[in-house]
Amino acid sequence: MQSSPELQSPPARQATTLRYQRPQGLSLPPVEGLTVLTPSPIDESAFLLPDPTPNKTSRSLSEKRNADEDDKQEEEEYDAPNPERVALWRHYLFKVHKYSSYSFTAFLSMHLATASAMPALLGIDTADNGIVLARVLYQAPIVEETLVFGSLAAHLISGAVLRIHKVRRDKRWYSRRLKMSRISFTGYLLAPLVTAHVVVARVIPLIKEGDSSIISLRFISRGFVRSPLTSWSLYLAMLGLTVYHVGYGWSRWLRIRKYTRVRIAGVAVFALGIWGLRVVSKGFNMAEWLGKKYDMMYEMAEGLVGLSN
Template sequence: MTSRQLQKAGLPPVSELTEIAPAPVRTESATSGAGTDEPPDPWARRRDAIRLALIRTHKYSSYVFSAFLSLHAVNVVVLPAVTGSTTAADDALVLTRVFYQATAVEPVAVFGALAAHAAAGALLRALKVRRDRRWYAQRQKMTRVAFAGYLLVPVTVAHVALARVVPARLFGDSSIVSLRLVSHGFARHRLLSWTVYTALVGLTAFHVIGGWARWLRLTRRKTLQALTWSSAAVGMLALRVVSRQGAAAPWLARRYDDIYRTQVVRWGAFASGIVYGAYHSFSLSSAAKAHHAAAEYAHQEALIKQAKEEYAKLHPKPVVAVSSAAVETDISSPNFDLEKFLDYALKE
């Protein structure tokens, strides 16, 4: 703008303006309470730091566990599906367990990473529920990937107990554990084995691929669905191969039966409790949502009724006086109006 245009706009001329060196502008954090009537929250920064630490733990622990899971999936899923037998898979399992069952590796890279991932996810979920109730007065929906992760917890615990915990308690170690243990379970407990391992394969494929898609920010839905279904199909093919191997040899079958006898009773009760707890939680959540919707509807109804009453007070209807001359009292007359006649009679 020229000096004349600046003068017309009521602004000082350019010569009177002072040049200031550029400098960053300091702004208060949105969580510090600046510019609001609320006092600053001293725990806001600490909560943000805790949440950031949980997010990083949840993310990077999945990186560590994915390394073990990839190696384990090649042994027990890919090899049986490709070769059509469990011989090569058992040989590879014996070789690889030397590395990931080492004293310094398994507690950190397997059990530690898995426990850290599950615990961080649960704490993040608790913080999100608390934030949603504070901001939106209700709990927001859980993502399908997260829900699949929570469903995986009891299935994974049962699998770890079957393959590592129970054999170690009964026999001192898990050296007798191989795919023969799984095939023996299919021969002895067919329905339970198909239920548990189908859930393990399907939920793992969905949760792992969905989680990595989130970490890598992949948005091609059809590609992710195709990859999930393909992985689940390979896993089901491997289960079909393992289930056809039949029961183990008599001397090994007795030990496997001891493992399953302990496993089925104990973890069957545990799984039943998990299922009942999930159903009960879903019932309570549905009832709370229905109650909230009914209360919201009643509140809106009360507001509408109150608005109508206030509008009627501010805009009263004019009262029209009806004279006797304007009312036809002769019933036989064609101009007789029953409504006007009744109004007139009541007023009189």
């Protein structure tokens, strides 16, 4: 019986043996007994291509992050000054945006406690006394201009500038449409509502009376009696947007990623606020001269928005 032929392995790469061969152009000692493999061809043109730069087609729609993730990344960039990644003016503008919310939250907590929580828990008379005491603190000279209006204006302006910069950057590099996180969106919805509240409760009394000493929860109650549907709509919208914007905004500042407690606290504050509005909306007896002054102020406010008869 004939023996089967030995299996031959597939041909390997071409091998050459170097014996006493000196590489040209190099002063190396001769090498003996080493085997080198002839390398396969390499396309050197791949190394000559320019580095990729962001353009309109550099990101597909599936690669784009949602607005919340964009804001988180932007927050990390703005919060850590690195001359190679982000300009210093954006870093300091972000700091203004962040810490102005701290100072305004101090006023807002005091205002919500006296205008929403105290009416619900202690009644309208006790709440009015609390508003008078709180007004002594935040309407003091320089305090109101810096703590209330100054911090609010700084927060709005810095946020708007950062948003414009982000839109221009995304349009230039990635041709992305404007995407806004829910926190930013509620903030922009709040801006006209807060402005209207300031005009009605602070600016108009200054024009009519020279100060706002006669403004109390009875003034808000008078508005509910005059226009219940409009008052309920505006105050519910302002309360809900404020709770959402402040709650989730602070959770971002504090790096809280589990929102269960934030939602529970937000629902509790919103429910307490609705209860307080219900107490205020019932209407209360007041002196005739005071009711007339309140009506004059509301008529002026209605005239500003074209609702006067």
